[in-house]
Amino acid sequence: MPSEPQDKTTRLTIPSDAHQVRLALCTLFDALATGPLPPDTRDTAQIVLAEALNNIVEHAYGTERGEIEVTLHTSATGLHCQIADFGRPMPGGILPEGRLSLPHLMADLPEGGFGWHLIRSLSQDLRYRYEGGCNRLEFRIESQQSAL
Amino acid sequence: MPSEPQDKTTRLTIPSDAHQVRLALCTLFDALATGPLPPDTRDTAQIVLAEALNNIVEHAYGTERGEIEVTLHTSATGLHCQIADFGRPMPGGILPEGRLSLPHLMADLPEGGFGWHLIRSLSQDLRYRYEGGCNRLEFRIESQQSAL
Amino acid sequence: MQIDTTRHTNRLIVHVRETRIDAASAIEFKEQMRSITQSTALPVLLDLSCVTFIDSSGLGAVVAVRKALDPGRLLELAGLTPAVEKVFRLTRMDSVFPILPALPADLPDDLRDAV
Amino acid sequence: MQIDTTRHTNRLIVHVRETRIDAASAIEFKEQMRSITQSTALPVLLDLSCVTFIDSSGLGAVVAVRKALDPGRLLELAGLTPAVEKVFRLTRMDSVFPILPALPADLPDDLRDAV
Numbered sequence: 001m002p003s004e005p006q007d008k009t010t011r012l013t014i015p016s017d018a019h020q021v022r023l024a025l026c027t028l029f030d031a032l033a034t035g036p037l038p039p040d041t042r043d044t045a046q047i048v049l050a051e052a053l054n055n056i057v058e059h060a061y062g063t064e065r066g067e068i069e070v071t072l073h074t075s076a077t078g079l080h081c082q083i084a085d086f087g088r089p090m091p092g093g094i095l096p097e098g099r100l101s102l103p104h105l106m107a108d109l110p111e112g113g114f115g116w117h118l119i120r121s122l123s124q125d126l127r128y129r130y131e132g133g134c135n136r137l138e139f140r141i142e143s144q145q146s147a148l
Numbered sequence: 149m150p151s152e153p154q155d156k157t158t159r160l161t162i163p164s165d166a167h168q169v170r171l172a173l174c175t176l177f178d179a180l181a182t183g184p185l186p187p188d189t190r191d192t193a194q195i196v197l198a199e200a201l202n203n204i205v206e207h208a209y210g211t212e213r214g215e216i217e218v219t220l221h222t223s224a225t226g227l228h229c230q231i232a233d234f235g236r237p238m239p240g241g242i243l244p245e246g247r248l249s250l251p252h253l254m255a256d257l258p259e260g261g262f263g264w265h266l267i268r269s270l271s272q273d274l275r276y277r278y279e280g281g282c283n284r285l286e287f288r289i290e291s292q293q294s295a296l
Numbered sequence: 297m298q299i300d301t302t303r304h305t306n307r308l309i310v311h312v313r314e315t316r317i318d319a320a321s322a323i324e325f326k327e328q329m330r331s332i333t334q335s336t337a338l339p340v341l342l343d344l345s346c347v348t349f350i351d352s353s354g355l356g357a358v359v360a361v362r363k364a365l366d367p368g369r370l371l372e373l374a375g376l377t378p379a380v381e382k383v384f385r386l387t388r389m390d391s392v393f394p395i396l397p398a399l400p401a402d403l404p405d406d407l408r409d410a411v
Numbered sequence: 412m413q414i415d416t417t418r419h420t421n422r423l424i425v426h427v428r429e430t431r432i433d434a435a436s437a438i439e440f441k442e443q444m445r446s447i448t449q450s451t452a453l454p455v456l457l458d459l460s461c462v463t464f465i466d467s468s469g470l471g472a473v474v475a476v477r478k479a480l481d482p483g484r485l486l487e488l489a490g491l492t493p494a495v496e497k498v499f500r501l502t503r504m505d506s507v508f509p510i511l512p513a514l515p516a517d518l519p520d521d522l523r524d525a526v
């Protein structure tokens with residue numbers, strides 16, 4: 001079967017830096033704005049990608065220089081994302097749980113640790129593997145007007 | 149006399165492209181936001197620089213590729229700007245007058261031609277020369293809370 | 297370019313959720329405004345409160361939006377930040393467009409006093 | 412980062428004139444908010460209507476702003492766009508912050524009905 005007319009693959013290499021991640025997201029999502037994804041799916045995709053990329057900048061590369069490779073593929077079932085980096089592997093070789101804990105006292109509210117909770121809540125088919133010095137993260141953002 | 153502590157020179161080379169001009173202005177004025185210029189002067193400077201740079205992209209280089217060199221120098225008397233490009237010279241070798249003409253009918257309103265009027269209204273010591281294939285534009289943005 | 301709309305007292309309020317209308321975005325602004333304004337016949341209120349910078353190309357695009365509308369249809373501007381206000385004033389476009397000092401409340405009346 | 416303030420019915424309304432509060436701007440956001448909120452003791456209403464994207468670093472910065480304020484001082488949020496609303500909801504921060512559906516009118520009363 002030939003691919004759907006809206007099938008499209010985009011590849012991008014991003015230096016490990018918060019400003020470069022912002023620039024890449026703006027470029028990608030400006031282009032996606034005229035694409036086949038509904039607004040809600042686009043927002044979801046941008047949130048998940050931002051969290052995944054910022055985690056790599058902060059935790060996988062940290063103060064080291066490095067590059068992040070992003071491959072996006074739009075199809076009828078959504079946006080398929082593959083992210084590769086050559087930084088530190090995930091602690092324990094597995095993805096963080098991303099459990100949310102809400103304390104009772106305002107003063108105890110966490111100022112971080114929301115990232116993996118957002119990624120897990122908003123993505124499908126999440127997979128991670130570390131091979132040959134390369135972290136590979138894959139997920140799909142479902143293309144539908146969900147109530148999420 | 150030693151230079152004032154806030155004296156600072158910034159140099160930047162910008163590819164002739166509207167998006168690159170935007171990026172350069174954002175970078176420059178984000179940095180200036182924490183500098184010694186009052187907000188009103190910063191707005192004025194950004195307007196004048198944007199007009200000068202966009203004119204070069206549109207008229208001096210047009211569809212050709214090219215680079216624009218910007219040198220900014222902050223001093224007690226304001227922001228000194230020098231802009232160089234290797235595109236077409238100004239028509240007749242002199243700066244456009246930038247006279248504003250407001251028609252009576254809405255349908256006759258111009259959708260362009262405001263650029264040089266803004267540059268002339270908001271800058272001091274405006275100078276232009278064309279030498280050895282290079283357009284050189286210089287001006288100063290006065291550092292004061294003017295009523296403009 | 298993110299632009300969305302709300303309605304308030306029989307006006308289409310068009311919110312530009314961008315910080316710049318400039319040479320890099322003027323064409324897209326015109327195109328989106330055309331499709332938005334063609335979707336209704338309501339008077340239009342353009343909310344520029346997020347726009348902290350406009351250049352002459354952006355100004356030209358706002359003029360083009362005005363000229364593309366039926367001459368009898370209202371196009372008001374609101375929420376001009378200082379740099380935008382300056383460009384409109386220096387080009388005398390502040391005498392061409394009705395400019396409101398701020399946005400009308402888009403709260404329901406019963407909530408308006410609660411906050 | 413452009414942030415400015417207005418006052419309305421004894422509240423300091425803080426307008427974030429940026430489209431993003433993200434990992435690239437979270438620190439600057441916190442710093443500017445600290446100096447702004449320290450300049451008065453008024454309750455604070457954070458106007459996020461220009462912000463079309465926030466990530467977990469931006470969210471963490473809003474939490475940090477809340478924690479830096481006196482516990483008795485009100486910090487309300489208003490103008491959440493869809494993507495921002497989604498991040499607050501998924502992290503349950505919508506139950507931690509009072510969130511207003513929209514901004515209170517910042518028009519003078521006599522103009523409010525004219526528009």
Ligand SMILES: Nc1ncnc2c1ncn2[C@@H]1O[C@H](COP(=O)(O)OP(=O)(O)O)[C@@H](O)[C@H]1O
Nearest residue numbers: 055056059060089090091096112113114115116
């Ligand atoms: N890409 C990564 N590489 C290595 N470690 C990571 C990566 N992403 C997350 N981690 C680890 O998992 C923890 C939880 O991540 P997250 O939920 O995004 O919170 P935060 O980044 O705000 O600390 C991080 O503090 C870090 O120790």
Ligand SMILES: Nc1ncnc2c1ncn2[C@@H]1O[C@H](COP(=O)(O)OP(=O)(O)O)[C@@H](O)[C@H]1O
Nearest residue numbers: 203204207208237238239244260261262263264
């Ligand atoms: N940098 C430049 N190089 C060559 N010609 C220019 C340049 N800037 C302006 N011009 C000419 O002067 C005219 C007036 O410029 P301007 O007031 O900025 O209006 P606009 O750019 O909207 O046409 C332009 O239409 C162009 O013909």
